[in-house]
Amino acid sequence: MTETLAGQTVETARRALTTRFRTRAIDSAELDARILVGAALGLDLTGMIAATGRLVTATEAARLEDFARRRLTGEPVARVLGAKEFWGLPLQLSAATLVPRPDTETVVELALEMPRADFVACDYAAALSGTFDLIVSNPPYIRSAEITDLATEVRDHDPHRALDGGTDGLDAYRALIPEAARLLAQQGALVVEVGHGQSGDIEGLMTAAGLTLERPPKADLAGIHRAVAGRKLPS
Numbered sequence: 001m002t003e004t005l006a007g008q009t010v011e012t013a014r015r016a017l018t019t020r021f022r023t024r025a026i027d028s029a030e031l032d033a034r035i036l037v038g039a040a041l042g043l044d045l046t047g048m049i050a051a052t053g054r055l056v057t058a059t060e061a062a063r064l065e066d067f068a069r070r071r072l073t074g075e076p077v078a079r080v081l082g083a084k085e086f087w088g089l090p091l092q093l094s095a096a097t098l099v100p101r102p103d104t105e106t107v108v109e110l111a112l113e114m115p116r117a118d119f120v121a122c123d124y125a126a127a128l129s130g131t132f133d134l135i136v137s138n139p140p141y142i143r144s145a146e147i148t149d150l151a152t153e154v155r156d157h158d159p160h161r162a163l164d165g166g167t168d169g170l171d172a173y174r175a176l177i178p179e180a181a182r183l184l185a186q187q188g189a190l191v192v193e194v195g196h197g198q199s200g201d202i203e204g205l206m207t208a209a210g211l212t213l214e215r216p217p218k219a220d221l222a223g224i225h226r227a228v229a230g231r232k233l234p235s
Helices: 010-023 029-041 045-050 058-072 077-081 102-113 144-149 171-183 199-208
Strands: 083-086 089-092 132-137 184-193 225-231
Touching: 010 029, 010 058, 029 045, 029 058, 029 077, 058 077, 077 083, 102 132, 102 184, 102 225, 132 171, 171 184, 171 199, 199 225
Parallel strands: 132 184
Antiparallel strands: 083 089, 184 225
């Protein structure tokens, strides 16, 4: 591909990469090709449109071939580029971080609908003390036995500890929810992301921990109950 693309136009390179991805049944072939070509050539969308007729250099072709090779082995575009946009923010990725998904923006939306918040990052609630108005978490919720069935982009490239939620997918919630209930101020809220079909179980854990469910789970764009919230009310 390096020799073929060097000296070709930007548009020709993009089309060739799109075809290559489609041949390997990559669903987002056109989008992935556009993003990778832009990254290899240092062009945003507007720059690519303006540069459709310019020629790809040998250096750019070599960089693009490296990107393409990694994508064709199942590595997600975000991993290839080392960054992913989430909630309008460009976030850097490492091997230890989960690629943020649009589904998780549902959790942000629900959190923003609740009271003013402080945000603290730690291993669940292990290092926390005091009280908080809002605690938000996207814990691992995939059942251990289902990890092998995940898409290659997830199974082979996201950190295992960010996926595996134990036998029933609820281990993290059992640890988190009671601790969050302890840390929440009166009227404080806990908002968590949950997996498909898990919202009822999570609501049960919140109720058992003394949290009140004021509203139904919030659905994502696919209609899946994705965000669950509980509030700590006066006894």
